Amino acid sequence: MDDLKGIPGTPVFTGAEASEGLALNKMCFSFNAAANREEFLKDEEAYMTSYGLNEKQKAAIRARNVLQLIAAGGNVYYLAKFAGIFGLNVQDIGAQQTGMTIEAFKAHLAAQGV
């Protein structure tokens, strides 16, 4: 079996993460529906509680912090739906995770295409 851990800066979503993140990812999966996105925005705490998020996951959601969300079992495809509520795209979340400004992150992407 492949050992997937230990690639620098590269989380891998295995069974352990899937177990830890089930409630968080289930909540994010619900954001496919516009009505659920609205309900979350109306009362974020109640919405998180209704999906059974643990304290670590709730804190990461409150902080809008992608690395914390991943550490709490979040999967990036599902977290993207959470980010989408706030109009954030994959450059925004890339910049946040790498500690770059949006402009620096975009320049980093462009430099690799040369």
Next chain:
Amino acid sequence: MARIIGGLTTSHVPSIGGAIARGEQQTPYWKPFFDAFIPVHEWLAKEKPDLAIVIYNDHGLNFFFDRMPTFAVGAAARYDNADEGWGIPVLPSFEGDTELSWHMINGLVHDEFDITMCQEFLVDHAFTLPLKLMYPNAGPTWPIKAIPVTINSVQHPLPSAARCWKLGQAIGRAVESFPKDLKVVVLGTGGLSHQLDGARAGFINKPFDLMCMDKIVNDPVALTRFSNREIIEQAGSQGVELMTWIAMRGALSGRVDTVTSMYHAPISNTGGAVMLLSNEPAPARLAAE
């Protein structure tokens, strides 16, 4: 008999949908990518395929972690797109072909691929955007039928590259034993290198991508020797979408030639790539027919 006349690979990043919605196809950022489809359109106008088998990975629209199939095949009469949460327009529904779906499913299970068979199947951007790129003026109906095949690319353990290659070969055998005259094109969508998560987010590996584009035509078996760890290292954690390309190529069993090929990075966070391959039946097989 049904024939696989070609294979198409393309990146499927959601922002392509945004660019189409905003009419940005000819902006400097997007032009190289969208213009790559001009020769594809010419080929489609000439060859007129009847059906597309779209091999892709679901991104949390049809499947959730409650039930995550390694491989799934659609067997629906119609496939609907739906809201994925971040605002790209929902595209019109696609007509399926249940007869070919069940024929493929029978063939795959016979070949020891214990796939999940789905009579309800929401198709996400990775299915819809490549078809929209192929047929930009289509609507409200599409000029081609389509069948989705998904490969789990979200939760490890993922199938190996070698396994995806064999899946493609089994799809090829199944399609080419279908008794009706159908011209089929096989799509593999996703990639190439990209990583959305972690401190290495934004990683693109152009040399690796260019190597893959060469091997996918000339030596696809070389790609099946990569372990999943090696693919993640070289192509980023979402670069595992390369599996869809490998499966597509496995379905092309004839003489394969490049009709068009384009690489442009970045599009969104991704090494953008488009390739159209023609698949001519091998002479020996023609004679046997």
